[in-house]
Amino acid sequence: MNKRLLVLWAGWLLPVAMAVAAPVAEVAGLSGEAHTGPAAQARALAVGDKLEPGADVRTGDKGRVRLRFVDGSTVVIGDRSVFRIEAFAGGRDGKPRQASLLLQLGLIGQTVSPSRGGSWTVRTPSAVTAVRGTEFMVEVGADLDTSVDVQEGKVEIETVDAPDKPRAKSLRQPPVLLQPGSPAMVCRQGGECVVAKSFNPDRMKQKQDRLSGV
Template sequence: MRALVLCLSLLSASAFAQQACEVMSVSGDAQRVDGKALAVGDKLDVGTTLRTGTAGRVRLKFTDGSVLVLADKSQLRIDAYSAAASQPRIAEFLLETGLIGQRVTPSAGGSWRVRTPTAVTAVRGTEFSIEVGDDRATAVHVKTGEVDVEPAGPQTRGIKARYPVRLEKKLNGTHCDVTQCVAAMSWTAEKVQRVEQRLGSLD
């Protein structure tokens, strides 16, 4: 009887697991936090946490066509993902450290949100990157489209009105600590190139 209950519990957990994405490419040290190495073709569910080492990189393709690259020395958790044809897309991630690049498929309604220790970003369809440094500060850069960025911590009364910081083609970058994000600014070509070299291709 106990074995039957355990079996049913496992089947139930499997039934509720929501597949989010597939591993399209992987190089170097890239694994789940449970230590299992990632391989091309792996299907990843909501709740999965990924980690890359010094030379690691992994490219994921989500069921709606969106692409996410996890660069070296990074850790990302897939907190929520749903992209049923009849419902608005919902995607939520936690970038604990490191760098990700994303090309998000446009969606009518729904959300695509990335949290870090110091910022929250929201977008519906665009290409952009987010980096969490050793000091836990967050840098966000937009390549195409628009992204809204807010600090993750409590905001000082009186400056709340300036959030979210909206990034677009010309004023394409910001930097956040836990209490504030600086106004949108134009990133230098050298700074953008450094990020793109770590990420590689989103294609």
């Protein structure tokens, strides 16, 4: 390739790369220990840091992080959590938002701004939640079970197959719709979503406390 074409190629790639890597969230609050980046190159987060699609956040024993997304939605990541922004598009200038988040372990609380024609999805090892304009909490325990509590709006939740035991479509439980007043649900990988037996006001307060202070 001659130098002229190489320069033109580089000039085309640069704005594309910049557009792809545009930040979609900002660290709006922080308490305790929180890091981002690959384990070997992890760096401590600070208020004001910008995060792009693909960024992960890991919190310590007392770490908490509040992220503000470009569409006005917020996510609070509790202590001992592993979270990733898998994808995020739109949300600016009234454009429909397409958000895909991953909670591998721990607890998050979310306040999701309405988006006409958009979506907001949270994946865990054992469930997928899909919402449109709501406030809810998602927790993944050490056993990788997922619990979901809804404070406002509606959340659709369904289980995912275990990696080594895919199920036929006819054997999968239909999505469960949660709304305020619905009991907390627990979903098991490759299993079903059931009412949380251990749900009580004290347990709810414990979760809320883990998300406070940021």
